[in-house]
Amino acid sequence: QSALAQPASVSGSPGQAISISCTGTSSDVGGYNCVSWYQQRPGHTPKVVLYDVTNRAPGVSNRFSGSKSGITASLTISGLQAEDEGDYYCSSCTGSSTLIFGGGTKLTVL
């Protein structure tokens, strides 16, 4: 099973909003509302920012939001801040109770 498709990189200026897409299939993203998003800063382990498509993990800023349409989920970060810089990964459960990650997106705050 191939990784979920994410753009390799996105960038934005402080204060702007950016979105990161995560495209799968009807067997994962499109079939279940179990998409999660992780932020990984250099040298750190991943941190959950969203779970079940739209829910923010405890302590996560309300600048982070999620959505899904068909086989594509999206993470939107509004009011971009320097501390948001890092790699972002989506994940989705599948019908066989497995998990699949996206390839990751490097977010650069200009």
Added chain:
Amino acid sequence: QVQLVQSGAELKKPGASVRLSCKTSGYPFTEQYIHWVRQAPGQGLEWMGWFNPNSGATREAQKFQGRVTMTGDTSINTAYMGLGSLRSDDAAVYYCARSFARWLQLAPGDYWGQGTLLTVSS
């Protein structure tokens, strides 16, 4: 506090096997799945499988079926991941991670081990 502490770095030859450990503390070990995730140098996250400490059930990514073994010892709150027939492209940092919550087991949460570096070289 919740902690997951992994075993130290390993150097293995191609074709060999390795077993990594993940000692947990600070929560009831049997209540949440342990996920195994690896990250090759400069690459993304790759999910390998989960282990249910309560039942001993496991589920692996298709890519690793037949080559990975996930087990646990509830007496010492430790999970293990074994990987056989090692190849050079198995070189990576291997992480264990607790599931997000008891009601959301099919996703790693915020508690991860520090990672174990596996080097595969002759």
